[in-house]
Amino acid sequence: MSYTAILPEHEAIINFLKSRRLSLYVSKPALRHIQEFFIAATAKGYRGKVVDIAEWSSCHRTSIGHFLSDGVWDESYIQRLVKKESLSFVLSHGKHTEQPIFVIHDDTVSKKTKPSSQAKHPIEQTDDHHSHLKGKTVWGHQVQATIVQCGEHSLIHDIHRYDKSSQSKMDDACDLAKSMPIPPHSGYALVDSWYTCPKLINAYAERGYHLIGALKTNRIVYPKGIRVPISTFASYVTKQDVCLVTVNGSAYWVYRYEGALNSIENAVVLLCWSLDAFQNPKALHAFLCTDVSLETQTILDYYSHRWPIEIFFRQTKQNLGFDGYQVRSIRAIERLWILLSFTHLYCTIGLGQPSKFGDGLIMVRKQVKVDYVQWIYESAKNQVPIETVLQHLKLA
Template structure:
């Protein structure tokens, strides 16, 4: 499925990516693919598949182009996250100062459930596995994500989202490292989390960083 419309270099989306200095870290083809991901992800019917990206974005290429980009593309997602985190901090801190409202740091984890592949499948989705779903009350197949969101008033923005992989660092270790990335707020800030985050190491790390209450 192709489209006649095209996003020009003067579009607000591209201008915003340039404001985040994406051009310093990514080539034009990479920025184009990032743009196509953004367009597809904001369309009705998007479910996270590569086919959705091709069908719902303004791309005029085959599905395998995106697959090759995801598997073999040379680009560092951490560069993008650094820019995003700076922008989220700027927006939330400014909003807190102008509105005189507290900042909420929201810790959570979620499961991006996938279809369990058959035993005959030659290629399975990388790093998938069984995870306990508290929503369904059972083990489900997919990716588990650890997240930190920053909120002030009615605005909620993602500060950090990463995939949790079994066999590596524990959730507690990773959340402590994620907390250490938070800057000291200029006003009151509070943490909101599920019960499993009520852990001595997490609380001590938060107090040590002097970031949130």
């Protein structure tokens, strides 16, 4: 029996893969495994495990495990493809709409169970990493991700494991900054306080991007030439010095400082308190913007565009098995992440029209169900025994 007769063809996914010329870089069996990954990863209940992929495949899980860890296929082509297509889309949209391009960096920890000293085959390259979400050190892989955005469209651009033995997190981010194309109108890098530093500011400035980032309140500013930490300076701010700004439906008291910081000649620093917590030290938040021409409202509105990367981490962990993998080799893990980013790209711009990931995921799930119903219907028309159909669907 032919390969295509074993399980239904999913024309939309196949056309997407063909249009990206994957057949030039991977074999037919590998291409089939990639298609099966798309189907499994977008199905309800997917946990990121090889056995989940096997449920949607004609192959045994050991074959899929071999495909991930030792299979001969060029995953770097898919990685480059995701980067190229995400940038191409947002640059085209930015040129057409004259809206700014946003490049958003962040990292997360994929938590794993720490192996005992007796473990013979632990997951490779795991280590202790600080988790900002949990506020403590956890065992696992630290992953850096980059989202590119224009208007309402947010696309995954890059996702990879951070290897602290090879270079610093900042150097890693600077390397990616240097690969960014010059924005057609304006561009901004959006980062949390970990990445707000002169080195990254300069790397992005060379490519024509400003940086908007959170600041730790122990950073030094120089109002009227006086050297003082932000937290100390903020204690002298009065209600007459601030203005009320509303961002995404929430109101904040905001003080605007423009001047020097340590190693930064000139920038805007915004000191923000929520409406009912003015001068509460624990409620103080600070943000830096290197584009001093922007109004206070615009800076905070732009920084709110950083939220999609948090949504990306949450959605991929809940729906695409981002941290549920159990394969042990680092090559298999990194291949899984590349296929995950490719699947995410398919759900956002691979369905005929751009859509949010959640909407695209629903569309893919529906189409896969339709393909299976159609296949069962055609099997019945061709008088294929029900036992054979059930066997192929792994229900026998």
